Structures are given as structure tokens and as C-alpha cells.
Amino acid sequence: MWNKPKQHDAFVITITPRTITYSHLSRSTNEPKIQLQSHDIEIFDTLELEKLIVFNPTIITNRIQNHYRTIANQSIPVLMALNGPSLFAKIISSSKAHPSLEQLNLPHTPHMQWAHRYLYSHDHRHYFYVCGLPQQILLQFQLVSITAQLPLRLISTEHMALLHLYRYLSGTAFRHSELGAALTKRNNNIEQLFSKDDLPRVLSIPTSQAVANENPISLLTACGLFVSEGFS
Amino acid sequence: MNSINFIKPVPPHQEREVRLWSWFTIIGSSSALIIIGIYTGMQWSLYRSLFQEKIQLKQKLGSFDTVLEQQRTQAEEQEQLQKKIDSLAKYKTFPKNPVSTLSSLRAITGNGLQAVTISKHRFELHVTCQNTQHATICLQKLLKDMRIRTVKLISLQSNQKQVIAIFKGEITPQ
Numbered sequence: 001m002w003n004k005p006k007q008h009d010a011f012v013i014t015i016t017p018r019t020i021t022y023s024h025l026s027r028s029t030n031e032p033k034i035q036l037q038s039h040d041i042e043i044f045d046t047l048e049l050e051k052l053i054v055f056n057p058t059i060i061t062n063r064i065q066n067h068y069r070t071i072a073n074q075s076i077p078v079l080m081a082l083n084g085p086s087l088f089a090k091i092i093s094s095s096k097a098h099p100s101l102e103q104l105n106l107p108h109t110p111h112m113q114w115a116h117r118y119l120y121s122h123d124h125r126h127y128f129y130v131c132g133l134p135q136q137i138l139l140q141f142q143l144v145s146i147t148a149q150l151p152l153r154l155i156s157t158e159h160m161a162l163l164h165l166y167r168y169l170s171g172t173a174f175r176h177s178e179l180g181a182a183l184t185k186r187n188n189n190i191e192q193l194f195s196k197d198d199l200p201r202v203l204s205i206p207t208s209q210a211v212a213n214e215n216p217i218s219l220l221t222a223c224g225l226f227v228s229e230g231f232s
Numbered sequence: 233m234n235s236i237n238f239i240k241p242v243p244p245h246q247e248r249e250v251r252l253w254s255w256f257t258i259i260g261s262s263s264a265l266i267i268i269g270i271y272t273g274m275q276w277s278l279y280r281s282l283f284q285e286k287i288q289l290k291q292k293l294g295s296f297d298t299v300l301e302q303q304r305t306q307a308e309e310q311e312q313l314q315k316k317i318d319s320l321a322k323y324k325t326f327p328k329n330p331v332s333t334l335s336s337l338r339a340i341t342g343n344g345l346q347a348v349t350i351s352k353h354r355f356e357l358h359v360t361c362q363n364t365q366h367a368t369i370c371l372q373k374l375l376k377d378m379r380i381r382t383v384k385l386i387s388l389q390s391n392q393k394q395v396i397a398i399f400k401g402e403i404t405p406q
Contacts, residue, residue, distance in 0.1 A: 077244075115236040131236060138238050155238045167233055228235040 009037075009076040010229065011068055011150075012222035014158065015141075017051050017084040019043050020060075022067045023222040024076075025203075033204040034223055038071045041218065052086040054140050057147070065148035078150045079225040080141060083158035088112065088132035091188045093125040104130055111135050117160070120180025127180065131157045154229060158217070159190045161224030166193050168227040169202060191217055199223075333379050333403055340373040346396070350403075353381075357399040364388060367397040379404050 007028045014021040024037035042063060048056040068078070083089075092104050101114050112132040119127045138155065145152035167174045186192040199216045202223050242250070323329060330350050337357060338345055344366075347358040361367040367388060374383040383401030390396075 113238055115238070117233055117236060133238050142239060152239065153241045154235070156236050160236045163233065164235060 010079050010226050011071065011076050012079045012081070012225050013064065014081045014218045014221050015049070015052060015083070016158075018045065018049060020049065020064070021218040021222070022064075022071060023219065024071045025222060025226045027226070031204075034202060034226055036203055036205045036209055036219070039209055039219070040067060040071070042067075052082055052084040052137050054144060057140070057144060061144050061147045064144065064150070068148065068150060075151055077153040077229070078145065079154040079156075079222075079229060080145075080152065081156055081158045081161050081221050081225055082133065082137070082141075083221075086134060086137055087157060088130070089157055089159050090130055091119065091127055091183070092116075092130045093127050095125060097121075097126050099126075099128070104128065106130065106132070113138060117163075118176070119163075119183065120176040122180050122184065127183075129159065129163065131160065133157075154225060156225065156228070158221045161221045161228060162190050162193065162217075163224070164228040165198075165202065165220055165224035166190075168224075169194075169198055194220055202227075330403075336377055336379055337374075340377065341370055344370075353402045353405055355401060355403060357397075359397050359399065360391070361395045361397050362393075364395055367395055370397065371399065374399060374401065 007026055009024070009026045012021075012023040012025060014023070019041055021039075021041045023039050025034050026037050027034045044050075044060075048054070048059045054060050088107075092106075094104055096103060097118075101116065104116060106114060109132065112134050114130065114132045116128045116130040119129050121127070133155075141155060142152070163179075166179065170178070182193055183190070194216075196216070199219055203219060205219075324331070333350070333355075334348060337348060337355075341357065341359045344360040345357065346360055347356075349356040359367070359370055361370060367385065371383065371385050374380050381402045381404045383399055386398045386400050388395055388397050
């Protein structure tokens with residue numbers, strides 16, 4: 001029987017200390033690559049947004065809402081990735097394979113929300129990606145999404161999105177040990193896991209989109225969030 | 233490697249279910265309210281019409297008590313009248329009723345009868361006659377009457393051109 005191809009859409013917002021990047025990604029089940037429908041970056045120089053803290057929620061909400069309404073004219077899920085100094089993100093080693101948050105020697109900060117994921121093992125040590133987000137930052141972006149009437153599905157970190165993309169690009173050949181080797185080689189810098197050829201492998205950019213000169217990390221992050229939600 | 237998500241969003245299918253149930257609830261509640269409203273409206277309309285009818289009937293039956301009192305008074309009067317009628321009828325059909333006797337005496341004496349006194353079985357008549365012959369005829373007629381057992385001409389008094397005859401006698405007991 002003939003099956004109608006199903007299309008998944010997502011509106012990805014990547015927030016850095018002073019910029020917000022908007023990406024509308026979609027993918028049909030019969031196409032190998034993710035399609036970039038639209039992409040835009042906005043820089044805030046007048047302290048509307050500083051170190052992930054929204055100082056002018058009205059402007060930020062209106063900008064996000066305007067981009068969502070113009071780019072995505074239908075109700076599609078919104079995925080959000082954060083990156084900045086307010087965010088704690090670190091690769092921490094532990095002697096235990098399944099440590100709790102208390103066993104990871106994290107600073108005592110009850111105002112932060114913590115999460116960690118296993119990355120690799122090396123020399124009888126287990127390495128974990130640990131990230132912490134202040135509760136007030138999490139709350140402010142949730143309030144922004146509620147005010148802008150966005151169907152927010154995910155708030156994660158940029159590194160987590162890149163790790164997901166790395167695993168997606170590796171496919172069935174993905175091994176934690178291979179990830180560990182690559183990270184060790186690059187001094188645990190997750191952004192350097194990707195080469196220039198990786199973005200065209202996963203993302204199809206139409207000629208109408210002028211994103212050639214931009215930093216590909218925001219697009220890679222968008223793709224990582226997209227695949228992490230199971231749209232791949 | 234599961235994704236890190238700092239929020240716990242409602243899954244789309246659950247959101248759809250919640251939306252569906254919300255619509256069901258809204259539609260069901262609205263339908264129930266409409267049905268209850270219609271039913272209450274009908275009851276209210278019926279109550280209003282009955283209330284109006286009650287006011288009209290109260291106005292119509294305002295003089296009912298007076299009429300009922302009059303009717304009761306008239307019924308009592310009628311009852312008393314009926315008692316009197318019955319009593320009169322009883323007297324009329326009473327065997328000792330002197331009416332028939334008086335009627336017969338009146339018929340015998342004609343227009344000359346001046347006074348009648350009846351006491352039990354005895355009677356006394358004062359009759360004005362034209363002459364003595366006429367008084368004799370009256371006596372004979374009285375003697376012939378079945379209701380009169382005995383009769384006597386007590387006196388005859390001349391009064392100008394007429395004669396006043398006084399008869400005394402006894403009535404036949406019945």
C-alpha cells in the first residue's frame with residue numbers, strides 16, 4: 001500500500017548570552033536529510049538579554065512571538081537550547097559508574113536544577129556530562145514561552161544537543177569509547193567534535209537561506225535538538 | 233543517551249486527550265445547562281400561568297363567600313318555610329280540622345252568617361235571615377248536613393226588616 005510521507009516540524013530557539021537564533025526545521029519520512037525551512041539570528045546589544053537573564057521580557061517575548069508567527073504559521077513544537085556563563089556545563093569524572101548527583105562533587109547550589117548523562121569511561125574512571133541551570137532562568141524562559149503562547153517541549157543545553165547530533169551522525173557505529181577518544185583528543189571541547197562536512201551531511205540548506213557565513217554551531221545545535229526529540 | 237530536558241512538558245497525545253475531554257466536558261455541561269434551563273423555563277412558564285390563573289380566580293371568587301352565606305341563609309329560611317308548609321298541610325289534612333265544617337256552614341247559611349263560635353263539638357251560629365221562613369229553611373239544611381249531629385234554633389230576634397237567628401248544636405265527631 002502507498003503510505004503518505006509524514007512530515008515533522010520543529011521551531012528551534014538557541015539562546016546565547018546576547019543572541020537568539022531561530023530555526024525552523026522539518027523532515028519528511030521519505031527524505032534522508034533535515035530541511036532548513038528558515039533561519040534567523042537576532043543580536044541584543046542594549047541589555048534586553050544578558051547572560052541568559054531576560055531584562056526586558058516584553059521585547060524578548062514579542063521578538064520570539066513574531067518570529068514564531070512569521071516562520072511557523074502553524075502550531076509546531078518549540079525546542080530551546082541555552083548556552084552561556086550562567087549555565088554550569090562540565091565533563092566530570094567519577095569512580096562510580098552510576099553516581100548520584102551528590103557523588104559528583106557538585107557545588108552546593110540549591111537554586112540550580114541539575115542533570116547528568118554518561119559519556120565514556122577511561123582508565124577506570126567514568127566521565128559524565130553534568131549541567132546545571134538556575135531555577136530563575138528556567139522559570140523566566142517558561143514564563144516567556146507561556147506569554148508568547150509557544151508550545152514549548154524542551155529546554156536543554158547546547159552541548160547536550162551537540163552530543164545528540166554526534167551520536168546521530170555516528171549512527172549504528174556509535175560507541176562511547178570512540179566518543180571518549182574524540183573528546184580526549186579535543187580536550188573535552190564538544191564544539192570541536194564536528195567538522196565542516198558534518199553540517200551538509202545532516203542538514204539540507206536551500207539556496208534562498210543565506211547562512212553560509214554564519215557560525216555553524218547554532219545550526220548544529222538546532223539539528224541536535226531536532227534529532228533528540230525523535231524527529232529523525 | 234537520553235536527552236536532558238529541564239521541563240516536563242505534557243505529551244502531545246495527552247494534550248490532545250485533555251483537549252478532547254475539555255471539549256466533551258464543555259459541550260456536555262453546556263447541553264446539561266441548556267436542558268436544565270429549558271426544563272426550568274417550562275416549569276417557570278407553567279408556574280406563571282398558574283399564578284395568573286389563581287389571581288383571576290381569586291378576583292372571580294371574591295364574592296363567593298357572600299353568595300355562599302346568602303345561599304345558606306336562604307336554605308335555612310326555605311327549610312323553616314317548608315316546616316310551616318308541612319305543618320299547614322298537616323293541619324289541612326287533620327281529621328278534626330273545622331274548615332270543612334265551617335265551609336259547609338258557610339254554604340248553608342249563605343251571606344247571612346254573622347258569627348260562628350266552635351268549641352270542641354259544639355257550635356253557635358248567628359245568622360241574619362230575611363224572615364222566619366228563611367231561618368226555618370236554614371235549620372232544615374243544617375239538620376240535613378251529615379257533619380252536624382244535632383242543631384237547635386235558640387232564638388229569633390227581629391232586627392228592623394230582618395231576623396237574627398241563633399243556632400246551637402253539636403258536630404258529628406270524626
